[in-house]
Amino acid sequence: MERVPSLGIIVTHSGSTDSGTLFGLLTPYYRQLVERATALGWRCIVFAPRDVLRQRRTIWSWVRGKTGWERQFSDLPDVVYTRLDAPLPDDMAILRWLRSDGDVSFLNQPEVDEITADRWRAIQVLQSHPTLSTVLPDVALLRDELGVTQTHAVVVAPRYSIKRQVGAGYICPDGESLLLRLEESARATTRSYQSARELLEQLSVRFGEVIVEPYVEPLRLETCPLLIRALWQRDRTRQWQETAVMLLLGQAGSVTYQATVVGLLDRLASTLRQVLPHRYDALRYQLTNLGRVTVELLNQRAHGMSELTVDFIVTKVGDVHLHTVSTTSGLASVWKLATPTVAQTVSSHTLAYASTLLEAAASFSELTASAV
Known part of the structure; x- marks a missing residue:
């Protein structure tokens, strides 16, 4: 049997x-x-x-x-x-x-989850590639008051994914004070701090370990920040495919790069061509190139994977910044699209690559048995 x-x-x-x-x-x-x-x-x-x-x-x-x-x-x-x-x-x-x-x-080796769950570590890994090092944020661990007493605005967020459901923050100088804007889902609160130490304590309680990066003004549709999310998968031939590229929009006035999927990027291309005249085709090529480099690098470092999500920020001047990577957010966004054909494509790649792994394991077992 x-x-x-x-x-x-x-x-x-x-x-x-x-x-x-x-x-x-x-x-x-x-x-x-x-x-x-x-x-x-x-x-x-x-x-x-x-x-x-x-x-x-x-x-x-x-x-x-x-x-x-x-x-x-x-x-x-x-x-x-x-x-x-x-x-x-x-x-x-x-x-x-x-x-x-x-x-x-x-399908994804445990090391993939370990790397992507720690955003600071993930960025350190990605920075080792010369193509990616120029488009990554200058992220640092927030260890002392110097990290928040800057003359420019910064974004702060939890280091680990287990705490990311509590949102992110934006800090900027306000005279002799520091202004902290916390954003979580559709809610935002703002509070002024006279003491950097008090601000650090608040961040530690909320986020645990904190990462900080300089604020870069994103491209906006009206007042909503724009992000792009690409889901990459390997097919039965082990080749990487850009399964779905999605447009995400944040709340009006948001400054912490949190956003929700609104549609497939190519279906909204006409809108982007209006805000990025003469740049959309080059942008689309750059997204694919950076995404491919990212998945190939992490596949090598994590000893094998089949699925990864790459998030990008498009800046106000049209530059592309690689924001973060994840093993779970892409599928969640695909499901929110309520586009059955895309979800079916995702599941097809998943099952096809599972079959490839099964065949490889069977071949290895046969080889081992014949060698005994």
């Missing part, structure tokens, strides 16, 4: 089975991915790191049943698709155990 290949999706549990968001806002996408993979002959499970029972080499997983999601014990999967927004050290230990002791193949 032919063995059925298995795919595991590692997520964070965030709701109940009745809520429809058992695995967060992407629960409907995971359901579609599982159903599509099952139709292609995969056995699919969904689980959180804490569901892995290492001593028993089994997983207390979720599977699709006749009436929805159901719990059952499952064997370790052949291939794992990691979808953790902010992996903790204990989570990383589980991922490494699955790889080393469980002989599990990863």
Whole structure:
């Protein structure tokens, strides 16, 4: 009897089975991915790191049943698709155990999540490439008062992704005081500080470790800052593909580079051509070139990956700055677009590359067996 290949999706549990968001806002996408993979002959499970029972080499997983999601014990999967927004050290230990002791193949190696969860570290890695070093922000860890007592405005944000849900801040001198504007989702608050030490304490409480970078005025549509998000994936031939490039807009007057997806970039090209006359085609080429260099570099440094999101800031004068990288934000933005064809393309690349990993593992096993 032919063995059925298995795919595991590692997520964070965030709701109940009745809520429809058992695995967060992407629960409907995971359901579609599982159903599509099952139709292609995969056995699919969904689980959180804490569901892995290492001593028993089994997983207390979720599977699709006749009436929805159901719990059952499952064997370790052949291939794992990691979808953790902010992996903790204990989570990383589980991922490494699955790889080393469980002989599990990863679409994105654990090192990818480890690098991208730490924005300061990610930028240090990217700065090692001469093409990227000229378009990256001058990010530093905020360790003392000197970091906020500058004559120019700066943006401050959490170093680690686990704290990024608390927003970001903008600091500028205001006479003898320092003005801090905190932005979180659609909310913004402003407060003046007489003491840099007091300001640092506030940032530490809110963000934990803090990174700081000089403020660069972004290109705006009316008063809304503009960012661009590119989702890159590897296909069955292991080649990198720019699956979706999306336009993001921030709140009116926002100064912390937080934004929400509004559409596919090429479908909004006419709007961008109006604000960037004679520059759009060159901009589009530059985005693709920088994105490809980024994914190839991180793929090398992290020992293998298949999916990465790259965010860019377009400045007021039309320059491109590489802002950040992520393993999760691109898929979330694709789902918000509510464009089924794009989501289907993403899942097709995911499953195609999973098949490639499965075939590679089988070939390695055959080679090892023949050598014994």
